[in-house]
Amino acid sequence: MKTMREERKNGMRRWALLVMLLLSFLATGAIAAQAEPELATAERLRLGQRMYQEGILPSGEPMQAYVNGDVPVQGTSFTCVSCHLHSGIGSFEANIAASPVNGRILFQPRKPYIKGFEYVPAYHKYASHFPERPAYTDDTLAELITAGIDPTGRSVVKVMPRYDINDDDIAILIDYLKSLSDQLSPGVSDTEIKFATVIAGEVPEASVEAMITPLQFHISRKNSLALAYKNHPRMARMAYNMIGPEIAGKTFTLSRWLLKGAPDTWRAQLEEYYRAEPVFALLGGITDGDWEPVHRFCEDNRIPDLFPIVDYPVISSSDWYTLYFSRGIRQEGEAGARYLHSMYELFAGQPLVQITRDSRRGHALADGFHESWGNTGHPAVIDIILKEGEPLTPEQLQQIISEHKPAVLVIWDDEALLAAMDGLTVSKDSPKFILASGTYMGEGLWKIPEQLRDMLFVTYPYRLPQDEVRFDPTIKSVLQGKPLDTTDPRIIRQACIIGEVLDDALVKMRGEFYRDYFFDTIGMMADASFPLYERLSFGHGQRYASKGCYIVQLGKGVKPQLERLSEWVTH
């Protein structure tokens, strides 16, 4: 280590020399040169971020490290962000705590308590996980990164990788850590946190109200607490103990950002709203069209959007700043393919025909089906596209069956498919399975004729209605007297979930109101059952919380219920 320290000192000398040269160059007054240090800083931060998030050295080579004593790992498979997360505030999971690594905390002494929160049990418990230490310096921090030694001389836990990085690269990484979560995000002040929700396009007023009512309920309830915290000592003491002063005393605001006109103008409207009122995060949001402009705006400005209510979310494995309820309607296509895969032995080698209405819904379902089916390695499906506006007729359907003799027929169409199926008779050429989408069929799901109910398998991405009623009292309390059936019940439930997850996340953030930590925190939440969804699951980088879908059939009788044919998740 002595050699490393000497090398580091030499490195420091090199930097000092560089800084002196730079200063003397700037002193010449060359205007063009004034831009270079800023560019260099930006570049250093970019390189530092790449080390932190991707485990790639400035040279382009992967960082090398050891964990658990003798286990060599490459930084690309074991990145800093894996444990310390995007915000650098760290993680708690599986009884292992990864400490904060943002400069603001690293370069302060650590006590077994958080100043100002000494008597908040949850905060105290959190702080007690980390031993006391003096503030890091650049040198001691470098020692930690390379040798796992903290400023007290203790060796930190073995699961913290020891990185084999040279001094110059360590300096770049430390510069990045200093910039990480160093100032509270926009939209947060000592007294309030600002939120907005986006209403994009011509959304029916009832749908907007179904979203706004529960959101506003949560905002108002929080603001009542903030008022009580200020004016009522007993409530203040309870709030202090239970959720901490940082969140208890703050009020929330919720603005409505209405986007009008063509979608290609929405970005400019969003920028204008944001310029006028920088918000901490977007809550929900709703559209009758494409969410992509809002998604992209959030991505580019690093603004979290919690659960927009959309049928067609942007599908990405790397985008970060929008957390969706699910992959939208295409998820039903994916689930349908997985379900059929699970019983492939029953029709192996026989044709599978997919009939798709030439509509956005139809194509989303078909795309999802294709993607999942393609991953199975089974023979390709036979695709037939139905023109929009031309209903599928019984004759057409019979002709398709006679021509292709499919063992499986997938029909992505609205309830008009029922009329086409009405004349189907059971014969040796009949498909073994006919699959449709519950969402696309809409109310048609409940109109399936008795004779077709055994034949038609339907994707259904929510808890079954007969099981959902147990959440009605909770929902009614949010509506505060408004009748449950006058607005869209699904949107109401989704908006209630937004409020619950928001509350939970903000408490767990312990006053660290950084946008990145908002989603980091949600990523550490336990999977849970909510209204509408049997299970929402979270995780680092997971951006589609509901992965589930049932395959159902409509039961017998005049008041039929949906009957489950599959588990919530099918593989």
Place this chain on the structure above:
Amino acid sequence: MTNFLGPLTFLLLFTAGLFCPGQSAAEAKYQRSEVSISVPDVVLINQDNEKIPLRSLLQTEESVVIDFVYASCTTICPILSAGYANLQGKLGPENHNILLVSITIDPENDTPAVMKKHLERYQARPGWIFLTGSRADINTVMAAFDAYFPNKMSHQPLNFIRTTEKGKWIRINGMIGGNDLLNEIKKARMQ
């Protein structure tokens, strides 16, 4: 007080899921125990989307090591997976005598595609497979290994090494180093 029922309700709801950070991050030595396990007769899915009957898979002549992980874990799973990658590295490309089996505890997210990417990230070689399945089947497997965690965020670092005695496994609880893991596998071969 009535006036504060709303805020009080908020407070209770707000804190209903208040986090419990768990145990100290102090250095953990691994714990070793011998356990009897009846492997359930379930069919899981591997990273190539193939159906894998678990019981048949584990009835191999090779040594078998199992862990329970999930791809988006931010703490112990990367270390467990790095351990497997390291073990494969120590064994070299010719050694096919150890079957490494990672079973997801997050089947909702860990699809074959996600699992494949995870294995690629750790440069897994043949002989290391990643399994998912229905939530019910995964729960059954976790319960059979006494490794059931209703909340994936509170799981533990577990490895199971099959011994030569039928139904007997070595349960390793804790972060185990590469050399220790290899030694435990060798010991299990003698049992």
